Structures are given as structure tokens and as C-alpha cells.
Amino acid sequence: MLAFAGALAQAVAHATSVRVIVAGIGAVGLVFLALVLLRGIDELLPWAVVCLVVAYTVSLVVHGASVDERAPLVATCLLLGTELASWSLEERSAVTAEPPVRRARIVALALLAGGGLATSALVIAVAAAPTARGLVWTVAGAAAAVLAVGLAVRAAHRDA
Amino acid sequence: MTRHVSPRLAAYAGLAALLLFAGLAAGRVELVALAAPFALAAFVGAAVARDPQIEVELRIDRERVLENEQVGATVGVSSANGAARADVLLLLPDELTAVRPNPLGVRLAPGETRSLELPLRCDRWGAFSVGPVLVRARDPLGFHSWEARAGGVAGLRVYPSVETLHALLPPYETQVFVGNQVSRAKGEGIEFADVRPWTHGDRPRRINWRASARRGELWVNDQHPERNTDVVLFIDTFAEVRRGGRSTLDMAVRAATSLAHRYLGRKDRVGLVSFGGFLTWLVPASGTLQLYKIVDSLLQMDVVLSFAVKGVDVLPPRTLPPKALVIALTPLLDPRSAAALLDLRARGFDLVVVEVSPVPFVDPGKSELDALSYRLWRLSRESLRARYERAGVPVVEWLDGVPLDVPLEEVAAFRRYARPARA
Numbered sequence: 001m002l003a004f005a006g007a008l009a010q011a012v013a014h015a016t017s018v019r020v021i022v023a024g025i026g027a028v029g030l031v032f033l034a035l036v037l038l039r040g041i042d043e044l045l046p047w048a049v050v051c052l053v054v055a056y057t058v059s060l061v062v063h064g065a066s067v068d069e070r071a072p073l074v075a076t077c078l079l080l081g082t083e084l085a086s087w088s089l090e091e092r093s094a095v096t097a098e099p100p101v102r103r104a105r106i107v108a109l110a111l112l113a114g115g116g117l118a119t120s121a122l123v124i125a126v127a128a129a130p131t132a133r134g135l136v137w138t139v140a141g142a143a144a145a146v147l148a149v150g151l152a153v154r155a156a157h158r159d160a
Numbered sequence: 161m162t163r164h165v166s167p168r169l170a171a172y173a174g175l176a177a178l179l180l181f182a183g184l185a186a187g188r189v190e191l192v193a194l195a196a197p198f199a200l201a202a203f204v205g206a207a208v209a210r211d212p213q214i215e216v217e218l219r220i221d222r223e224r225v226l227e228n229e230q231v232g233a234t235v236g237v238s239s240a241n242g243a244a245r246a247d248v249l250l251l252l253p254d255e256l257t258a259v260r261p262n263p264l265g266v267r268l269a270p271g272e273t274r275s276l277e278l279p280l281r282c283d284r285w286g287a288f289s290v291g292p293v294l295v296r297a298r299d300p301l302g303f304h305s306w307e308a309r310a311g312g313v314a315g316l317r318v319y320p321s322v323e324t325l326h327a328l329l330p331p332y333e334t335q336v337f338v339g340n341q342v343s344r345a346k347g348e349g350i351e352f353a354d355v356r357p358w359t360h361g362d363r364p365r366r367i368n369w370r371a372s373a374r375r376g377e378l379w380v381n382d383q384h385p386e387r388n389t390d391v392v393l394f395i396d397t398f399a400e401v402r403r404g405g406r407s408t409l410d411m412a413v414r415a416a417t418s419l420a421h422r423y424l425g426r427k428d429r430v431g432l433v434s435f436g437g438f439l440t441w442l443v444p445a446s447g448t449l450q451l452y453k454i455v456d457s458l459l460q461m462d463v464v465l466s467f468a469v470k471g472v473d474v475l476p477p478r479t480l481p482p483k484a485l486v487i488a489l490t491p492l493l494d495p496r497s498a499a500a501l502l503d504l505r506a507r508g509f510d511l512v513v514v515e516v517s518p519v520p521f522v523d524p525g526k527s528e529l530d531a532l533s534y535r536l537w538r539l540s541r542e543s544l545r546a547r548y549e550r551a552g553v554p555v556v557e558w559l560d561g562v563p564l565d566v567p568l569e570e571v572a573a574f575r576r577y578a579r580p581a582r583a
Contacts, residue, residue, distance in 0.1 A: 046171050053179070053194065060190050071190035072197075079197040083301070086168055090302060095247045097265030104244050104267055108300035112204065116197025123196050127189035146177075 003081030004033050007052050007074045018062050026055040033085060042089050049082055067127065072120030080113045161211060161297075161306040169303045173202040205303030212268070212297040213240040218250070218311035220290060227285050227321040230259065235276040235293055235311065242270035243297035250293050250311075255284040255318070263294075284405060285320035285413065287459045289313045319455050323418040323564050328426070329571055331389045331485035332510045339388025340426040349383035356382055389428045390444045390481045393419060393454075394504075396490030396497040397436025400463045401518035406560060408516040412489040413458045415514065415564050419487060420454045431479055432457055435472075435497055437464030441479040472500045472507075485510045491518045492544055505551050512571050513548055513555040520560045552578065 008026035012019055029051025032044040056074055087105065091097075179195030182188075217236040225231045237248055249263035259279040266274055280290070293311035298304065334343040346353045348366075355371050358378035371379040393416045400409040416432070423430045424446060431444030432454050440461075442453055472480070480486070486509045488501050505511045524534040548555045554574040556567040 046175075049175065053175070056194065057182070057191065060188055061186075068190050071193040075194045075197045078194070079201060082168075083201075086166075086302065095249075095263045095265045096261035097245065097247075098267065100267045101245045101265045104300060105302075108244070112201055112301060113197075115204070116200050119200050120193040120196040123193040124189060127192075 001030070001033060001037065001081070003077040003084065004030060004048065004052060007077040007081070008055060010056070010070055010074050010077075012055075012059070018058060022055045022059045025051055025058065029055065033081070036085055037088060040089060040092060042086075045082065045085055045089075048085075049078060052078060067124065069124060072117050072124060075120045076113055076117040079116050080109070083109055083112065161214065161308040163211070164305045164307065166205075166303045166305070169202055169205045172198045172205070176202060201301070205299070205301060208299050208301075209304040210241050210299075212243040212246070212306055214238070214243065214246060214268070214295050214297055214306070214308060214310070215240075216248075216293045216295055216308075216310035218291045218293055218314055220314040220316060223315060224317045224319065225282055226319050227282055230279045230281050231316065233278045233280055233290060233314075235278060236273055237266065237268065237276065237295065238271070238273035239268040239297065240271065242272070243268045244300040245298045245302075247296040247298075248276060248293060249295075250278055251291055252280065253286075253288045253290075255282065255286055256288060256290065256316070257281045257283055268297075282316075282318040284410070285318045285417075285459060287456075288316045288318065290316050317456070317459060320414045320417040320458070322421045323414065325418055325422050325568065326565055327568065327572065328419075328422055329485065329487065329512060329568055329575075331391070331483070332575075333483040334387035334389050335429070335481075335483060337388045337429075339386060339428060341387055341389050341428070342384045343387040345385060345387075346382040347385040349385035351384040351386075353382040353384045355379045388446070389423075390431070390484035391419070391423045391428055392431045392433060392444060392480055392484050392486045394433045394435060394486050394488040394490075394501070395458075395461065396488065396492075396494065397434050397438070397461055397463050398466070398494035398497050399436075399491065401491060401493070401521040403521040406521070408491040408493075408518050408521065409461065409463055411516045411558070411560060412491075413461060415489055415516070415558070416458055417455055418564060420451055424448070424451050430454065431481075431484070433475060433479055434461055435470070435500060437466030437468075438462075439470065439474060441475060443476075443478050444481060444484065470496055470500070472503050480504070480509065483510070485512065488513045489516055490514075491516045492541060493518060498544055501553070502547070502551060505548075505553050511553050513553055514567050514571070515545070515555055515557045517557045517559050519557075554578070 008030065012023050012026065029048045032048035032051060035041050036045045036048060060068060176195040176199035179191045183191030183195065215238050219234045221232040233250060235248055235250055237246060239246065244267060245265050246268050247263050247265045250258065252258060252262070257280065259281055262278055264276060266276065268274060291311050291313045292309050295308050295310060297306045330341060334341050342349070342351050355368050356379065358367065358380050362380045366380040368379050368381045395412050395416055397409065400407045420430050427446055429444040429446045430450060432442040434440040434457070440457060442457055486504055488511065490497050490501070490513065492498060492515050501511065501513060519538070522534070524531060545555045554571045556570040558564065558567040
């Protein structure tokens with residue numbers, strides 16, 4: 001909840017003119033997250049993330065062309081919040097886990113959050129570099145997007 | 161093992177793709193930066209997925225245990241590739257309770273074998289199957305899970321606890337074999353019975369010299385011989401009344417176990433008849449083996465719905481030997497068993513009816529109609545009891561929570577004053 005609230009605060013702070021709209025969309029996301037955590041309605045978790053992403057995107061659009069250097073923090077907060085909420089839902093089962101199991105999950109989450117922050121920061125750093133322009137980068141970005149879609153489809157297919 | 165992929169993995173990849181396309185379209189690097197951690201999580205989730213190849217072994221300390229005792233179950237779990245988390249659930253019947261947490265989440269290193277000790281408390285008698293074991297292994301972030309049912313099934317027999325009985329019902333007549341029961345007949349034994357005039361064939365050691373001197377002729381002592389008895393435990397399994405974990409059949413089985421244990425302990429022959437939807441019987445015999453046979457048979461006993469009209473004539477003659485004491489444990493709910501018991505009495509068997517009372521298991525209800533129905537039902541039971549008493553059969557009501565000694569003592573008191581008439 002704190003991670004999501006932090007991401008929302010960053011989005012609201014970034015949006016100067018449409019602060020109310022951004023706060024409203026983000027608040028809906030927080031309400032969804034609260035329902036997920038309090039009532040265990042796990043179907044709402046993706047919508048909570050989407051609301052916060054939309055709120056941040058709106059704040060970016062209205063802010064202008066300058067690059068927001070705090071985007072990696074927002075991204076990490078969103079990922080961490082989602083992972084913690086999922087973990088919270090998993091822990092509601094009747095399974096009693098030994099302490100090493102929890103410690104391993106905490107370490108894995110910390111590594112993922114650290115890796116995500118580093119990757120995101122690297123993206124911002126590369127974008128700030130003067131060479132990070134042109135067709136090659138666009139193609140690389142498109143390829144990454146296609147790869148991500150492929151991964152999503154494959155994962156969804158396995159799940160089914 | 162069945163593999164499952166968390167919907168999070170697809171959602172992360174989808175969100176990352178959406179943000180990447182949006183970033184490319186809008187020319188905003190922040191959206192790409194926003195996509196990066198989710199894309200990384202999706203890649204890591206896909207990369208770390210490896211079948212843990214879990215193997216499970218289930219062992220139980222003992223195959224036979226007494227009610228309310230504990231038995232140790234050991235679940236050995238091993239994984240060739242290791243598992244960040246393996247949730248192990250040992251499937252148990254309702255009558256067995258795990259003393260330690262079940263299911264339990266453990267971490268398995270590659271090649272490591274964990275032995276999970278799980279003491280089980282046996283709350284109720286019966287023949288049970290312990291297992292199999294359900295295992296769900298997960299990767300470190302829970303993106304993938306593998307589920308399997310393994311370990312096989314272990315059989316466990318929980319014997320009913322035996323109630324301490326201070327006195328047993330002596331039958332009217334004993335059998336011809338040597339036992340611990342003092343016979344009413346006269347012959348050679350230990351207990352003094354009477355004196356009588358000497359006849360040819362009497363051994364000199366039996367001469368009562370004092371009585372002979374007083375009467376001027378030889379008189380000899382008679383003794384009561386020690387004989388064994390035949391006891392048939394007749395359990396009515398046509399119907400039962402259940403509330404919570406207790407039932408009339410449950411009480412009857414406990415009583416039958418206690419009686420069999422005590423009668424066999426004094427060298428009597430004990431048989432068993434389960435009279436209900438399923439008809440089962442054990443011919444009277446003595447010894448520890450017979451005790452095990454009876455208890456094993458009692459463990460399988462259950463109430464089976466049946467509309468077939470059955471009488472005692474369907475029983476093999478050897479199950480009901482002459483002069484046997486028949487102790488019927490019945491809730492007196494089904495007219496077929498009530499008629500069969502009266503038939504047994506009419507055939508001259510020494511019959512005792514212990515009525516395992518269903519009354520404590522029945523809620524009288526709150527409405528006036530319920531209360532009236534309840535009273536009528538109890539009156540009909542009283543009427544049935546009176547029919548047995550008219551036939552010379554002692555009927556005692558045994559309530560839940562009352563020691564079995566109490567109804568047995570009531571029967572003994574009844575039999576002291578009322579004896580069956582002989583034609």
C-alpha cells in the first residue's frame with residue numbers, strides 16, 4: 001500500500017495542472033488495492049496497477065517534454081507493491097511456512113526490486129546519452145516490446 | 161508433476177509490452193523505464209522455472225494404535241533441483257488430527273531430503289487411510305508452481321479404548337469346557353455346593369468325614385465346577401443417531417470392545433453378530449486372536465441403509481450356540497432388530513438388551529408440535545421396553561457419558577430377582 005501511495009505521490013507531484021485528475025485516477029487504484037488486501041479480491045490487483053500507470057502517464061503527458069528522472073523509483077514502487085500484494089494474498093492460505101521460506105522470498109523480492117531499479121535507471125541513463133537516438137534504438141525498443149508480448153502470450157498459453 | 165504458471169507472469173509481460181509500445185509511440189522514455197522492472201520480472205520468472213522433481217515418501221510408526229493415542233507420521237521430501245518453497249500437505253481423515261502444522265511450507269536445497277515429523281492424534285476409532293501427500297513447489301518469486309500427489313497411502317487401524325468394567329454379567333448356564341465361571345451345576349470343582357450320600361464311583365477324597373460321622377453313613381461333598389461361557393455380542397446396525405462426533409453406534413462399538421476384552425480375558429468364548437443392512441458375524445471362540453478378529457470386525461462396522469426384512473433365521477446356527485448369553489447393544493430404533501431380539505428370546509436364549517439410548521442425541525424441538533412428537537416417540541420407546549420386560553428380557557437404558565458398569569449392574573440386579581421360566 002505504501003509503495004503504491006509513494007508512486008501516486010510522485011505522479012501527483014509531477015502533475016502540476018491536472019493534479020486532481022491524476023489524484024482521482026490514482027485514488028481509484030488505491031481503493032482497488034485496498035479491496036484486494038482487505039477483501040482478498042485478487043482480480044482487482046491488475047486494475048490497481050493499471051490505474052496508477054495511467055495516473056503517472058497522464059502526469060507525464062501534462063508535464064511536458066523534460067525527462068522525469070524519478071520514473072525508475074515509480075516503476076520499482078509499482079512492481080514492489082504488486083509483488084507484496086500478491087505475497088500477502090498467497091500467505092492467506094492455511095499453509096504454515098518455515099522462517100527460511102519467508103527469508104528466501106524477501107531476498108528474492110529485494111533482488112528483483114534492486115534489479116528492476118537498476119534496469120529502469122539504465123534506461124533513463126541511456127536515453128539521456130547523446131548517442132541514444134535513431135533508428136537502431138527504435139528497432140531495439142520495438143523488438144523488446146515484441147519479445148515481451150511473445151513472452152506474455154507464451155505464459156498465458158502455459159497457464160491455460 | 162502438474163505445472164501451473166501464475167497469471168502475474170503474463171500480466172507483467174503484457175504490461176511491459178504495452179508500456180514499451182506506448183513509450184515508442186509517445187516518444188517518452190519514462191514509459192520504457194516504467195516497463196523495464198516488469199519486463200525484468202517476467203524474464204526472470206521465465207528463466208528460473210525448473211521442474212523441482214520432488215519425490216515423497218510416507219511412513220507411519222505403527223499400523224495399530226489405541227483411540228486418543230498419538231502415532232508418528234514421517235513425510236520424506238526430496239528435490240533433485242531444489243525448491244524455494246514446497247508446501248507439503250498430508251491428507252488425513254476427519255478422525256485424525258495433526259498435532260503440528262499441516263500443511264507446512266519448507267525450503268528444499270538441491271538433492272536435500274527433509275523428513276517432516278507429523279504426530280497424529282487419533283480422535284476416534286476406525287480403519288483409516290493416511291495420505292497421499294499433496295506437494296506444491298514454487299520458484300523463489302512464486303511465478304511457477306508444480307503440484308503432485310505422491311507418497312502413497314498408509315493404513316492405520318485405531319482401536320477403541322477399553323472401558324474398565326468391574327463386574328461382568330454371568331450367564332444363567334455355562335458350557336462344558338473349563339473356564340473361570342463357577343457353574344450352577346454340581347460336580348468336581350473348587351467352590352463347595354452341597355453334601356449328598358456316597359454312591360459307587362465317588363472318590364474317597366470327596367468324603368465329608370464330619371457329615372458321615374454325624375449321619376452314620378458315608379456322605380460326600382459336591383462342588384460347583386468352573387466352566388466357561390459363550391457370549392454373543394449382538395450389535396444392531398440398522399440405524400443410529402449421531403450428533404457431532406458421537407453416535408449410538410459409536411457407543412455400541414466401544415461397549416462391545418470392552419465386553420469382548422473382559423469376557424475373553426476370563427477364558428470365555430465370545431462371538432459377534434452385526435445385525436443390520438450388512439449382516440456380519442464371528443463364531444464364538446476364545447483367545448487373543450479372537451479379540452483381534454472382533455475388534456477388526458467392529459472397526460468395519462457401519463450403518464447401511466437397507467429395506468430388506470431380516471430375522472435371526474438368516475444367521476448360521478453356529479453363531480448362536482445353545483446356552484449362550486446374548487448381549488444386545490441396540491438403540492431400539494428399527495423394528496426389525498426389535499423383532500429379531502424377541503425372536504431370540506422366544507428361542508430360549510439368555511438375552512440381555514442394553515439400550516444405547518438415542519435420547520441424548522435428539523433435540524426435542526421448540527414448537528408445541530415438536531414437543532408432542534418427542535413425547536410420543538419416548539412413549540413408544542417405553543412401550544417397546546415394556547414388551548421386552550413382559551417377555552422376561554432385562555432392558556437397561558445406557559446414556560451417553562454414563563459408565564458401562566451402571567447398565568450392567570442394573571441388569572445383574574434385574575436377573576437376581578427375575579429368572580426366565582422353564583416350560
